[in-house]
Amino acid sequence: MIRKPDRLNILYAQSGGVTAVINATAWAVIDAARKARGGVGRVLVGRDGIVGVLEERLIDTAKLLPADLARLKMTPAGAFGSCRFKLGTPETDPARYRRILEVLEAHAIGAFFYNGGGDSQDTAQKIAAFSRTEGYPLKVIGLPKTIDNDLYGTDFSPGYGSVAKYVATSTLEAALDVASMSATSTRVFILEVMGRHAGWIAAASALGQRRPDDPPHLILFPERPFDPEDFVARVRETVESRGYCVVVASEGIRDATGRFIAEGSGKDAFGHAQLGGVAPALAGLIGARLGYKHHFAVADYLQRAARHLASKTDLDGAIAVGRAAVRLARAGRSEVMVTLERIPGSPTGFRTGSIPLGEVANRERRLPDTFIRPDGYGVSALGRRHLAPLISGEAYPAYRSGVPDYLRLTPAEITKRLPPFVAR
């Protein structure tokens, strides 16, 4: 089964939720490979992540025009697609693992780059182990990515800093709006942000605070059980003392019994089960118990796609990760994930490192207790100091006719060399 190509051909795929800067990582891989000239051969990309690898739907990045590449770097979401698809293990799903190796071999791939969160790092590790068992020479490099920032082993995950900047800025802006009008209008404003298991994104809403009593007044973390009575009392107290109250809530908050607050039980105007959502639930609670005029916003995909407000630090991290992956593969490294590490003494400086994939897989990094204010409703000074560098710097996209001039790519796939894959 062994066929060693002269030059290192790379297959890159990304998986899971996309981010504002994941395309910048893809760009950096392509750019570093081009600059390596003799060192690297082709860079292929799996369409829609691992699904495209299984189906041999591959894109040859050599076909991308320089203008497309420049746009790729500044375009949010996944220009090559991504997927929600969890591969089993080589034991439960040997056909798919074998197919992946067949596709890699058919295109003489020497290095597989997998960009994603904890699940993807786990998949990368399994592919590496399987290729070892099968005797196929393959370098496997994991690239970190997740807006949730819950990936183990890296100081931060590209994607998070840009969401954090968006959430910090949006909270600051909306709070100014509410403050302007609270005497005669809305008293309570709730912003729902992502983060099902970890409160990193919610915590970012505190980064616009200059003084401890600046909004947001209450942050609801999934790391803390939600107590409706205590919450209602604190909202009342805040409105009575400040005139208004800004709340930022993680989508993943749960009550003391472990039930998600987002699980509504109502019916909409059409008689259908009402989709829950944390913000509508909290708004209903405030309306019923306090009677204050209230408004809510749900940031949803807007927050993770907001390339127009990307963090320069985050973008730099995304690019550094892509370049480092090429460097590691060329140096013969394998079964590691690229990491980002703070440079001691430098406020915003980061460098890349690596960690064995096996150490990363299936571990989750929650917001440390020391980052949460003792009362459970805010971010500690330590937490703010840790997070602030990640939203540092602006990195605007180019605009055309008033909107960002993003890449809108429908890339051609290369000619298939294998028969179609039929699972099972």
Add this chain to the structure above:
Amino acid sequence: MIRKPDRLNILYAQSGGVTAVINATAWAVIDAARKARGGVGRVLVGRDGIVGVLEERLIDTAKLLPADLARLKMTPAGAFGSCRFKLGTPETDPARYRRILEVLEAHAIGAFFYNGGGDSQDTAQKIAAFSRTEGYPLKVIGLPKTIDNDLYGTDFSPGYGSVAKYVATSTLEAALDVASMSATSTRVFILEVMGRHAGWIAAASALGQRRPDDPPHLILFPERPFDPEDFVARVRETVESRGYCVVVASEGIRDATGRFIAEGSGKDAFGHAQLGGVAPALAGLIGARLGYKHHFAVADYLQRAARHLASKTDLDGAIAVGRAAVRLARAGRSEVMVTLERIPGSPTGFRTGSIPLGEVANRERRLPDTFIRPDGYGVSALGRRHLAPLISGEAYPAYRSGVPDYLRLTPAEITKRLPPFVAR
């Protein structure tokens, strides 16, 4: 009652919902007055709009430091506050009208500037008429402002262009996100935007389209009755042909019987009446009828406070309006609202004009039929051409520590000269 000051003293107040650029209009009034030197005396500002005028809670803008003024220009929402308070008529509420004149006279005000939407222009007209009746010499100038863009007599209202840029960009970004993942994840995405009576804001979501079939695929306007069956059929058809469907919905859409779609009838996790919202209702409809995985975002205040993504054209309009008000008052004009007019032949050029307040008051400008696509779910080419200039250009705020360096003002109020006002 007549005491004519040597120089023109101005009292400025804003009313109704705030915008991303209303502070820029206030800044322009202050700046133009300062530059007029001998021509203009003091510029006072009513705290929280007309409420602060009634309560004699006034700010002397001479006290603002140059650094604060520079920040004022780039800060969203109302640094001096605004209010939701509708003054009656001089017949139904003579005490308040008399009080306003007393406050004006106590501070030797010669010109009253009122910045707001249709209601505010109506109030301005009534104050002008009352001062005439009472023999108090007063110039009254209306300044246009509304994110809804439904103000009569002006080509556009400052505040709208920035919301429009935000909605166009956010729709584009979220659509790229959904497109990346739709093969294995979310198929339908719904963005709820403001606009209770007019679809100007929803229409702006089309400004990121390059081709007719680009997202958003379906726009729901308050100008068209919402037909659930037709909507469901179109969502299905779009997902089947394109793989995903992006919907932008005005908060103000209603069914054929006139009932707001936002009026939910459910209960939340706490057993309280569920706050409705158009996006959750549409999401529930899609889930129940089509079973597609769906997500929704509610932009709420984020859209009208998004100074970080302001339209340069909109900002320029806001500033032009403030300067023009000072110019008109100095020229002895009264009972007019400043307008913005397109310069024929110039794609993005505007100039100021004026219109009698009496012609503006209580008229509402809906999205013209010719701007809506014949099928009712999109914007016509004519509409896009009309709206595109309004989102043209970027006008970024300065940043500090990763977030915009907005003004956070708690301005001191001047010493009162009158006893407190007790209504009735």
